[in-house]
Amino acid sequence: MQRSWRQRFHLPAVIGTIPMILVAVGVFVIGIGFSVLWSFTSSKLFPTYDFVGLAQYRRLWADSRWLVSVNNIWFFGLMSISCNMVFGYLLAVFMDQRIRQEDLFRSIFLYPFAMSLIVTGLVWQWVLDPNLGLQAAMRNLGWSSFSFAPLVDANTAIYALVVAGIWQGSGVTMAILLAGLRGVDEEIWKAARVDGIPTWRTHLSIVAPMMKGAFATAFVLQCVGVVRVYDLVIAMTGGGPGIATSMPAVYVIQLITVRQNVGQGMAAATMMLLPVLVVLGFSGLVLWRRNRRQGARV
Amino acid sequence: MRYRILAAALAASAALQFAGPARAADLEVIHWWTSKGESAAVSQFAKAFDNDGHGDKWVDSAIALGETARSTVMQRVLGGDPPGAAQFNPGRQYEELISGGKLLDLTDIATAGKWDQVIRPKAIGSACLVDGHWWCVPVNIHSNYWAWYSKPVFEKAGVPEPKSLADFIAAAPKIKEAGFIPFAIGGDGNGWQIQLLFQDMVTEALGVAKRDEMYTKKSAEIAGGPEMKGVFTQLRALKQYTDNGYANRNWNDTTNLVITGKAGLQVMGDWARGEFAAAGMTGVKDFGCMIGLNEAKPVVSTDGDIIVFFKQNNPDVEAAQKRLAALLISPEVQVAFNNAKGSMPVRGDVDMSTADPCMQKSLKAVEDPANIVTATNRFITENTNQQLNELVAQFFADDSMTADDATAKFSTIIGNSD
Numbered sequence: 001m002q003r004s005w006r007q008r009f010h011l012p013a014v015i016g017t018i019p020m021i022l023v024a025v026g027v028f029v030i031g032i033g034f035s036v037l038w039s040f041t042s043s044k045l046f047p048t049y050d051f052v053g054l055a056q057y058r059r060l061w062a063d064s065r066w067l068v069s070v071n072n073i074w075f076f077g078l079m080s081i082s083c084n085m086v087f088g089y090l091l092a093v094f095m096d097q098r099i100r101q102e103d104l105f106r107s108i109f110l111y112p113f114a115m116s117l118i119v120t121g122l123v124w125q126w127v128l129d130p131n132l133g134l135q136a137a138m139r140n141l142g143w144s145s146f147s148f149a150p151l152v153d154a155n156t157a158i159y160a161l162v163v164a165g166i167w168q169g170s171g172v173t174m175a176i177l178l179a180g181l182r183g184v185d186e187e188i189w190k191a192a193r194v195d196g197i198p199t200w201r202t203h204l205s206i207v208a209p210m211m212k213g214a215f216a217t218a219f220v221l222q223c224v225g226v227v228r229v230y231d232l233v234i235a236m237t238g239g240g241p242g243i244a245t246s247m248p249a250v251y252v253i254q255l256i257t258v259r260q261n262v263g264q265g266m267a268a269a270t271m272m273l274l275p276v277l278v279v280l281g282f283s284g285l286v287l288w289r290r291n292r293r294q295g296a297r298v
Numbered sequence: 299m300r301y302r303i304l305a306a307a308l309a310a311s312a313a314l315q316f317a318g319p320a321r322a323a324d325l326e327v328i329h330w331w332t333s334k335g336e337s338a339a340v341s342q343f344a345k346a347f348d349n350d351g352h353g354d355k356w357v358d359s360a361i362a363l364g365e366t367a368r369s370t371v372m373q374r375v376l377g378g379d380p381p382g383a384a385q386f387n388p389g390r391q392y393e394e395l396i397s398g399g400k401l402l403d404l405t406d407i408a409t410a411g412k413w414d415q416v417i418r419p420k421a422i423g424s425a426c427l428v429d430g431h432w433w434c435v436p437v438n439i440h441s442n443y444w445a446w447y448s449k450p451v452f453e454k455a456g457v458p459e460p461k462s463l464a465d466f467i468a469a470a471p472k473i474k475e476a477g478f479i480p481f482a483i484g485g486d487g488n489g490w491q492i493q494l495l496f497q498d499m500v501t502e503a504l505g506v507a508k509r510d511e512m513y514t515k516k517s518a519e520i521a522g523g524p525e526m527k528g529v530f531t532q533l534r535a536l537k538q539y540t541d542n543g544y545a546n547r548n549w550n551d552t553t554n555l556v557i558t559g560k561a562g563l564q565v566m567g568d569w570a571r572g573e574f575a576a577a578g579m580t581g582v583k584d585f586g587c588m589i590g591l592n593e594a595k596p597v598v599s600t601d602g603d604i605i606v607f608f609k610q611n612n613p614d615v616e617a618a619q620k621r622l623a624a625l626l627i628s629p630e631v632q633v634a635f636n637n638a639k640g641s642m643p644v645r646g647d648v649d650m651s652t653a654d655p656c657m658q659k660s661l662k663a664v665e666d667p668a669n670i671v672t673a674t675n676r677f678i679t680e681n682t683n684q685q686l687n688e689l690v691a692q693f694f695a696d697d698s699m700t701a702d703d704a705t706a707k708f709s710t711i712i713g714n715s716d
Contacts, residue, residue: 254684
């Protein structure tokens with residue numbers, strides 16, 4: 001049945017969302033438009049309109065720091081998203097066991113997410129600093145051969161970032177998945193128990209598929225968080241040692257502000273936009289399919 | 299009658315207002331002089347400006363780390379809210395600010411102050427004199443070509459004080475055995491300290507003339523040559539004598555390792571001397587200085603700091619900016635500032651009898667023009683500078699990168715630089 005325009009768009013609702021629409025169009029669409037436009041120019045410190053075609057993209061993909069950044073984001077993304085989802089789900093299941101002091105535990109697990117990464121990243125940096133943190137403490141206690149300094153080694157620094165990312169992200173994944181778990185009807189659990197299905201099997205084959213929406217939300221949030229990861233890197237390693245933990249967002253800011261090379265920075269920003277568009281398109285597709293199925297059911 | 303007095307008083311006060319000097323202004327100055335010695339030096343500027351007799355006020359905006367301070371300035375300029383003045387290093391960091399018409403032209407006070415005659419060497423003035431106009435004030439001459447070492451550490455390790463970098467590398471194992479960090483360095487700010495060391499080593503290996511040729515002609519051939527491979531090999535050798543806390547350390551914490559006798563030697567510009575002085579040490583008995591990484595081949599570079607002033611569209615503020623510009627280069631302020639900072643004054647007509655033995659070395663070396671090394675920043679843009687930072691920092695951090703790879707990458711960066 002075709003609904004009329006008036007039914008679909010309520011006037012008060014449209015008026016209410018106008019500020020949001022203006023911000024979205026003004027800041028995001030126009031801003032992104034200029035970013036893409038300037039990525040085709042030779043802009044250095046000041047944006048210019050001297051178009052040079054794809055030259056900035058060619059220079060970008062020849063820059064070893066950008067290549068390292070791209071490799072890092074894949075590694076960081078795959079590791080932290082998969083671990084976050086697994087740990088988040090396990091934590092949510094744990095929290096769902098009607099444990100005592102649930103509020104307290106929930107606060108503890110959510111706490112890393114609630115605090116600024118600049119602060120927690122710095123704390124991590126201090127804990128992992130060989131002269132201040134864990135290593136120095138163990139050595140002062142008498143274990144003089146103790147060696148644990150992942151941040152200062154170019155080969156291990158990225159793992160330290162992943163661990164901090166998991167520490168920060170698994171709490172919020174837990175919160176979303178816990179809400180999803182609580183949304184599952186109690187009757188289903190009872191029915192499964194009556195049928196003698198083991199608990200793990202109920203989780204895996206019945207409950208998890210019913211929580212598709214919660215999983216999708218948590219996944220998309222994680223992905224967006226990974227693409228724009230910046231403060232964690234700046235606070236913990238500053239992109240170092242050397243360029244070992246550089247990330248695309250760090251690279252873009254570095255090029256625009258420090259290197260005074262707006263054109264190439266915008267080319268990098270445009271490259272970053274692509275995966276975000278893919279993720280948004282994917283989540284949009286999921287949402288659209290779900291809406292259509294629900295619409296068909298009604 | 300009463301009214302007439304009132305009117306006369308009003309008229310008098312109005313006349314005073316207009317006939318008096320231009321109104322005072324507050325000037326915000328962004329700089330990255332944040333270490334102990336540096337802030338002692340910059341307070342000399344602030345004191346002089348606050349007491350200039352016009353009621354002006356120095357509003358201090360100190361931002362740690364040069365690249366952060368510079369990018370803040372650039373963002374403020376782009377956003378249409380430039381500070382009154384800002385620090386830069388002489389070179390190409392601000393060339394777009396000049397061509398973009400963002401800077402206040404200082405030519406009239408420069409002519410009045412005969413800057414072209416008092417500023418020496420000429421190379422330091424030419425950083426500000428572009429197309430016949432003065433766009434900035436050079437405030438000091440820093441040389442990047444220095445190594446600072448702790449005399450007690452060398453004594454306790456039982457090795458002679460170094461006369462060259464090669465001497466030091468030979469002595470380093472003994473210093474390590476004695477329980478000290480032989481070589482102090484820090485990796486903050488994209489690895490600029492490592493690149494400073496690297497540039498010193500490049501000049502030592504290539505010689506001034508060949509090094510200048512490499513940068514002016516963007517010669518990928520020289521940049522890929524055997525001398526450069528030797529530099530990278532030596533850099534790798536130095537790394538094994540560092541401690542593993544170097545990754546995020548800033549330069550003054552690194553200097554502090556030498557000051558407190560935890561580390562043997564640091565390669566750093568002569569602003570490090572300001573730190574030794576602020577710690578109450580003198581260059582005769584507490585610490586040693588090695589000029590140019592090789593005492594037999596002393597060199598001094600024309601690095602340093604300059605101050606630019608941004609157009610404000612307000613005649614009162616611009617008058618205050620020009621007062622500050624003239625003040626910065628006046629003989630008394632130059633002496634007070636540079637003595638605290640550890641740098642050389644930009645004018646030759648001031649009394650430097652109080653200079654310590656290290657500065658005497660550089661004052662002697664600067665007499666021969668063949669010893670003067672043009673600052674690397676004069677040749678390369680900030681973009682190239684940061685690419686080199688990244689390359690050198692990556693090589694230093696990643697032991698799996700070979701000297702051949704690094705030389706090839708260095709050659710590509712120099713060949714493609716603009």
